[in-house]
Amino acid sequence: MLPFQKRIAIRIALVSIGLAVLLSPFAWFFAQHSMRESIVELAIEDAHHLVEKGGAIDLESNNVEMQALAAMKNIVTGIFDIAEIYNKEGQKIAEAANTEGELIHDELKGHPKPAFFAPEYQYLKLADGRNVLNVFVPLHEVAENNSSPVLAYFEGLRIIPQWQEKQVRFMSVAAMLFVSLASLLCGALLFPVLIHLNSEKESHAQEVLNSHITMMNSLGYAIAKRDSETGAHNHRVAWVAVRLAEQVHFKREAMQSLIAGSFLHDIGKIAISDTILLKPGKLSEQEITIMRGHVSHGEDLVKGMGWLAGAHEIVSEHHEKWNGSGYPRGLAGQAISLSARIFAVADVFDALCSSRPYKEAIDFESVMQILNSESGKHFDPDMIVAFNQIAHGVYTELQQANEQDLEHNLDIKIKKYFYV
Numbered sequence: 001m002l003p004f005q006k007r008i009a010i011r012i013a014l015v016s017i018g019l020a021v022l023l024s025p026f027a028w029f030f031a032q033h034s035m036r037e038s039i040v041e042l043a044i045e046d047a048h049h050l051v052e053k054g055g056a057i058d059l060e061s062n063n064v065e066m067q068a069l070a071a072m073k074n075i076v077t078g079i080f081d082i083a084e085i086y087n088k089e090g091q092k093i094a095e096a097a098n099t100e101g102e103l104i105h106d107e108l109k110g111h112p113k114p115a116f117f118a119p120e121y122q123y124l125k126l127a128d129g130r131n132v133l134n135v136f137v138p139l140h141e142v143a144e145n146n147s148s149p150v151l152a153y154f155e156g157l158r159i160i161p162q163w164q165e166k167q168v169r170f171m172s173v174a175a176m177l178f179v180s181l182a183s184l185l186c187g188a189l190l191f192p193v194l195i196h197l198n199s200e201k202e203s204h205a206q207e208v209l210n211s212h213i214t215m216m217n218s219l220g221y222a223i224a225k226r227d228s229e230t231g232a233h234n235h236r237v238a239w240v241a242v243r244l245a246e247q248v249h250f251k252r253e254a255m256q257s258l259i260a261g262s263f264l265h266d267i268g269k270i271a272i273s274d275t276i277l278l279k280p281g282k283l284s285e286q287e288i289t290i291m292r293g294h295v296s297h298g299e300d301l302v303k304g305m306g307w308l309a310g311a312h313e314i315v316s317e318h319h320e321k322w323n324g325s326g327y328p329r330g331l332a333g334q335a336i337s338l339s340a341r342i343f344a345v346a347d348v349f350d351a352l353c354s355s356r357p358y359k360e361a362i363d364f365e366s367v368m369q370i371l372n373s374e375s376g377k378h379f380d381p382d383m384i385v386a387f388n389q390i391a392h393g394v395y396t397e398l399q400q401a402n403e404q405d406l407e408h409n410l411d412i413k414i415k416k417y418f419y420v
Helices: 003-053 064-075 099-105 162-227 232-247 252-264 267-271 285-292 294-303 306-317 338-353 364-373 381-388 391-400 403-418
Strands: 082-087 092-097 120-125 131-140 150-159
Touching: 003 162, 082 099, 092 099, 099 150, 162 252, 162 267, 232 252, 232 338, 232 381, 232 391, 232 403, 252 306, 252 338, 252 403, 267 294, 285 294, 294 306, 306 338, 338 364, 338 381, 338 391, 364 381, 364 391, 391 403
Parallel strands: none
Antiparallel strands: 082 092, 082 150, 120 131, 131 150
């Protein structure tokens, strides 16, 4: 599994587990509440059936107490362990209890005078830990019409049996496990979908990136060809700049801009005529002014290049000097961007080590002597210190590499810092 896929898998797993942990208590509560509600509904339905619907009590009869007692005795043989009925004034008419009910009767506290118009219930806990369901049902003149006058009240108590408690717990645990499993399963199903979508996105992004890098290479090559025999200068200077940037622990995003800037640093030379650009002799003052204009031309070009706008710092500052004597703005010290300070060392190093139409290459010792003499003047002293640590190895590799090797070496760096 690739690092990115591992990150996605870990994040999905954490979200799935988080949802399971968060939703499981709600599932537990809902399932338990639903199970208890069903028990209550059953108890209320039985109370209505036996007391009201079944006609077991004639609330207008002179013998209502006897009828109520008979009905209560009938009820306690079924779902309830204690059954009581009150008249509409809240006075108890009859009470009956089975054996279990008799044992817990004294333990249960009394309640206020009945005055409710719709069924109610509550759960009580006995000293031995058992739960008791206490149901209150108003008996109306018209059955199933809660707006009709209340003629009497029924109260039933049921000791919840162990098997029913176990069923409630089982269903609650089952609901909790189901929610947890569903969360984890959704996460597992989402993972391949996200990986597939990301792969498509990465594929398209890679295609766009490839076209950008190709354009960067082509532009850099075309620019370098104007004042040298090949386009190898861009490959060399970009590779040297990356090596120095790695030495000073440059960040990945900044490294991308450094590479793009190294390729396009002289893009403004497109606007400079060959007469001046390739002149073998010394340039006049007017020609120098025109030549220096390539910086502003380059700035204008890269500003409109989208992602290549990251090259702007090097394009606009690669001729600035640490002591402020450079151009076009005369920036000094850390006012010059770090990428431009890195590039300045790489650019001059390659220029001194390479042959041009108007000059021969210089040996390594002489090159380093020139660079070190310009520390604190042209170059950032810290960059010179860092470059001295890698300079000989860089020089050796450049001397041994042909143009194809240079392209290959830089391609490795591009893949390292541009591709995922």
